Structures are given as structure tokens and as C-alpha cells.
Amino acid sequence: DAGVTQSPTHLIKTRGQQVTLRCSPKSGHDTVSWYQQALGQGPQFIFQYYEEEERQRGNFPDRFSGHQFPNYSSELNVNALLLGDSALYLCASSSGTGGLIYNEQFFGPGTRLTVL
Amino acid sequence: GNSVTQMEGPVTLSEEAFLTINCTYTATGYPSLFWYVQYPGEGLQLLLKATKADDKGSNKGFEATYRKETTSFHLEKGSVQVSDSAVYFCALGGSQGNLIFGKGTKLSVKP
Numbered sequence: 001d002a003g004v005t006q007s008p009t010h011l012i013k014t015r016g017q018q019v020t021l022r023c024s025p026k027s028g029h030d031t032v033s034w035y036q037q038a039l040g041q042g043p044q045f046i047f048q049y050y051e052e053e054e055r056q057r058g059n060f061p062d063r064f065s066g067h068q069f070p071n072y073s074s075e076l077n078v079n080a081l082l083l084g085d086s087a088l089y090l091c092a093s094s095s096g097t098g099g100l101i102y103n104e105q106f107f108g109p110g111t112r113l114t115v116l
Numbered sequence: 117g118n119s120v121t122q123m124e125g126p127v128t129l130s131e132e133a134f135l136t137i138n139c140t141y142t143a144t145g146y147p148s149l150f151w152y153v154q155y156p157g158e159g160l161q162l163l164l165k166a167t168k169a170d171d172k173g174s175n176k177g178f179e180a181t182y183r184k185e186t187t188s189f190h191l192e193k194g195s196v197q198v199s200d201s202a203v204y205f206c207a208l209g210g211s212q213g214n215l216i217f218g219k220g221t222k223l224s225v226k227p
Contacts, residue, residue: 004159033214042120042205042217043160056212090159092215105215107152107160 002027004093004108012114013081021076021111025093031055032074033105034066037088049074078113086115118143122206122218129196129225137191137221139180139206148209149173149182149189154220155202163191163204196225 005024013019025032031050035043045058049068068074072093078085089112092105123138141149148167152160164173169184178193189206206218 031213035215040219042207042219043215045210045212045214045216048213056214058212058214092160104150104162104165106162109159 004091004106006089006091006108006111008111009109010112010114012116014116015081015083017081018077018079019081019113021078021089021091021113022073023076023091023093023108024073025091026106029093029095029106030072031094032068032072033092033094034074034076035090035092036060037090037110039087043090046076081115083115086113088112118147118208118210118216120206120208120216120218122204122221124219124221125203126222126224129223131198131225131227132195133225135191135193135196135200135223137204137206137223139189139191139218141187141189141206141208143187143208145211146184147211149180150207150209150215151178151180151189151191152205152207152217153202154205160205196223198225198227201225 007022033048034046037043046060047057052068063079065077088110090110091108094105119142150165151163153163164175166173166182172181180191203220203222205220207215210216
């Protein structure tokens with residue numbers, strides 16, 4: 001079992017550019033959540049995808065968007081990058097929507113985004 | 117809204133010392149509570165969880181008890197090892213199906 005995988009590992013972009021990050025969930029999982037972890041902080045929830053639709057969203061601007069594919073993999077897109085978008089972006093997978101009251105989320109290793 | 121507060125770090129201990137990392141929460145209802153660990157350069161790993169009041173989660177010598185009366189979920193270990201050096205995050209299951217994390221506590225264990 002490969003677990004949750006993310007690509008790329010590291011990425012460097014300049015202000016104003018756009019970026020796409022990718023995530024493949026753990027086998028058997030159908031729900032993908034994305035988090036932003038700034039340096040020295042805890043992860044902050046961006047949004048969650050289930051059945052190819054955005055089901056829940058945290059307090060992030062519309063510059064952050066995503067997509068889920070029929071194979072449950074997911075992309076996170078960030079437009080018009082700002083310096084403050086520099087962070088570790090974590091993908092987590094789980095089974096079912098709203099089931100996180102009991103279900104564990106499995107995290108990938110993250111993508112480190114640096115905006116210059 | 118729901119939130120998690122955990123003790124500020126860093127925490128530095130000698131090997132075999134007793135560890136406590138405090139975590140308190142504010143939430144409506146009765147969320148599940150979690151401790152995650154992040155080793156250097158890695159993603160988050162679930163360390164333990166508790167789904168209802170008075171539940172005790174345990175794993176790898178770590179324990180935490182879900183205390184509704186004090187809204188706490190403190191992490192403890194009787195004897196830490198150098199390999200336990202990491203950042204520890206307390207989290208609660210949010211009503212949106214997300215996890216709400218504390219800011220993390222960095223633990224360094226010296227031989």
C-alpha cells in the first residue's frame with residue numbers, strides 16, 4: 001500500500017504565477033482534504049473533495065481551487081501567488097464524507113511551495 | 117468556533133524523562149480528538165485518538181485521555197526516547213469534516 005502520495009516535493013514560483021499540486025489518496029479512500037501549513041504553525045484546512053465535488057471549505061480565498069478526478073486523485077490550484085502562500089501543502093485522505101468524527105485522516109509528505 | 121490550544125514549545129527533555137504536553141479545546145458537541153506527530157521533513161502521522169469522553173487513546177507508549185469536564189486531551193509518556201523528538205499536534209474533528217489543529221509543540225530529547 002503506497003499510502004498518500006503528493007507531487008512535486010518542492011516547488012519555487014514567483015509572485016503572480018499559478019501553481020498546481022497533485023495528490024493520490026491511500027488505496028480504498030475516496031475523500032481528499034487539503035491543508036496549508038505555514039512555518040511553525042499547525043495545518044489550516046483549505047477544502048475537502050468527495051465524489052468529485054468540493055464539499056467543505058475553510059477560510060481561504062477563491063484563488064485557491066481544486067479538483068477531484070474519478071480515480072479519487074486530486075489537484076490543488078493556486079492563482080496569483082503571493083509571498084504569503086509560501087508553505088507546506090498537505091493532502092490527507094479518508095473514507096467517506098463527514099465521517100471524520102470517527103475516521104482517521106492519512107497525510108501525505110507534503111509539497112513545499114516557495115514564492116519569491 | 118472550534119479551536120485547539122496546546123502548550124508552547126520547544127520542550128527539551130533528557131532521555132527517560134516523563135513527558136506531558138497540554139492540550140485544551142473549545143468545541144460545540146463532542147468532537148473526536150487526535151494527537152498527530154510530525155518528524156523532521158515528513159508529513160503528519162496519527163499517534164492516537166479518542167472518540168468520546170473518558171476514552172483513553174494510546175500508542176507507542178503515549179497516552180491521552182478525553183476529559184470533557186476540563187475540555188482537555190493532554191499527551192503523556194512515561195519515558196521518552198531520542199527517537200521521540202518531533203513536533204506534536206493536538207487536533208479535533210471539526211463539523212465540516214476537517215481537522216482543526218493546534219500550533220504544535222516541538223519536543224527535543226537529549227541522550
